[in-house]
Amino acid sequence: MDMYSRLCFMLTLFILESVPLVLGSDTVPGKVSNLKTTLVTSSAIGLSWTASTSNIPFTNYVIFIIKEGKCTQADYIRCSRNHTLYTNGHCTDTYAGATATFAACHGDMSYNVTAKLTSYTDYVVAVAAAYEATVGENSTLTAKTQIGIPAPPTNIRLTAQNQSAILVEWDIPLHNAGPTWYNVTVLGAINRTSSIAIVQREYKVEGWKSSSYEVTDLLSSWRYMVSITASTNAGTSDRTTSQHVRTLPSAPGAVQNIHVKFVPSQYLAARLIWECPAEKMRNGRITSYTIIYTGNGSMTMTAGSYYPEDPCTTPHTAYLPVIPDGQYTVQVWANAEFQGNKSTMIFVADRNKMSYMPSVSNITVSTADPHSLIIVSSTCGSIIAMLFVAVIALVITRSRGVSQEKRLYMDR
Structure with a gap:
């Protein structure tokens, strides 16, 4: 050379x-x-x-x-x-x-x-x-070299952004195996308290350097997990799964199936019955309920005390003192981290029907539709009789557990 x-x-x-x-x-x-x-x-x-x-x-x-x-x-x-x-x-x-x-x-x-x-x-x-x-x-x-199968993304982090959104972040594979996209799979709990999750939706995120995605339109106060794979035209990586996160709470939905049953043996009492908001509308940990009813007087009562939350397995019952022929408006809502939406109904303590009717069934209304209020038929009663019965009602209801602060007792 x-x-x-x-x-x-x-x-x-x-x-x-x-x-x-x-x-x-x-x-x-x-x-x-x-x-x-x-x-x-x-x-x-x-x-x-x-x-x-x-x-x-x-x-x-x-x-x-x-x-x-x-x-x-x-x-x-x-x-x-x-x-x-x-x-x-x-x-x-x-x-x-x-x-x-x-x-x-x-x-x-x-x-x-x-x-x-x-x-x-x-x-x-x-x-x-x-x-x-x-x-x-x-x-x-x-x-x-040709496009290869990518390594899986790692270190998936979930952050609850608000009542209906989660920010998903991950670490990208160290090596770019080719034009890459990520398959983000959202898994939601099968019910509010379950740790078992099922696939609910999937998203495709383009680009090897992509490392985050915001998932929206989720349920409030609900548990979610996310799994991610990386893909190229050559194949798909192994799957990486996150820990769970719960979206932030919001106001619970309206209670369901609110109605009144008159008690034949208790001439001056009406039994109020309702059910929890629909499970996917509870939006938080329900710990109690508030009842306001007005008519011949006004009363605000709290029903229930649940920790950590109401299991909502059976209907709820509360007894209300009433005066015959009195017309009453009742509002019921759930209390969680926020005050729930109100359900409202109107009923009349009809003295003729109270003595023999076992129930007035399925009287359900919501504040979303004030024209749907259902009024039970009423008859006229004398003012003297109403005052006399009011005194008896107070004695009976106080003996049955209504405190001086007028808090409601509740049986389940």
Whole structure:
């Protein structure tokens, strides 16, 4: 190799950040020819080349793998009985290929580079013949590995943004295996208190560098989990699943099926019955109920005391003192972290029907529709009778547990 060629070779090695030429020998092998790829996959590059026609002897081939300007590995092939191993101080790793025969080394060669290659990555591959530690001139080519199956995202974090939204964040895979998208699967609890979750919806988030997504239109005060996979056209990663998070609470929905049953044995009492708001409308931990009823007087009462929340397994019952022929408006709502929506009804303490009617069924109204109030039929009563019965009502209801503060007792 003349001085000009040697300087060009050293400059090429410097640009590639390969091992510099080891000087001190006048025996520099010739340059290989016809270097080309025979296959490229997501983790391998197949090479072929033809030995130099130079008469300069050589004992090894060295294959340099350069990634992002840095020599990441050097593979070598021994071509004779010389047992001197080639090492490259500028490459991260060194790998030994199979020993080739003299005839193979001096003819058409092939070799597959597989160690530590990553998918969807640009590489510069340099091949040179070597004599002992003296490396000949490189022949180079560029190759890009194919799209691979990505690693899964990690460290999924969920943050409740408000009553109906969750922010999902994750750490992206360290290696870009190709054009990537993320499959975000939202799992919701099967009921308010269950730790078992089922798939409810899925989202596709484009881009390898994407690392967050906001999920909206969720139930208030409900438990959710999220699982995520990363996908390319080559396949899908393993699944990573988060811990659960609960959305923030909001005002509970209206109580259901509110109605009155008159008690034949208690002439001056009416039994108010209602049920919890629908499970997916409780929107929080219901701990009590408020009842306001007005007519011949006004009273506000609190029903129930539940910890941590009302299980809502049976209807709720409260007894209201009434005066015959009095018309009453009753409002009931659930108390959680917020005051619930009100359900309202109107009824008349009809003295004729109170004595024999076992119930007035399914009187249900909501403040959302004031025109749907149902009024039980009434008859006229004398003012004197109403005052007299009012006194008796107060005595009876007080003896049945209504405190001086007029708080309601409740049986379930």
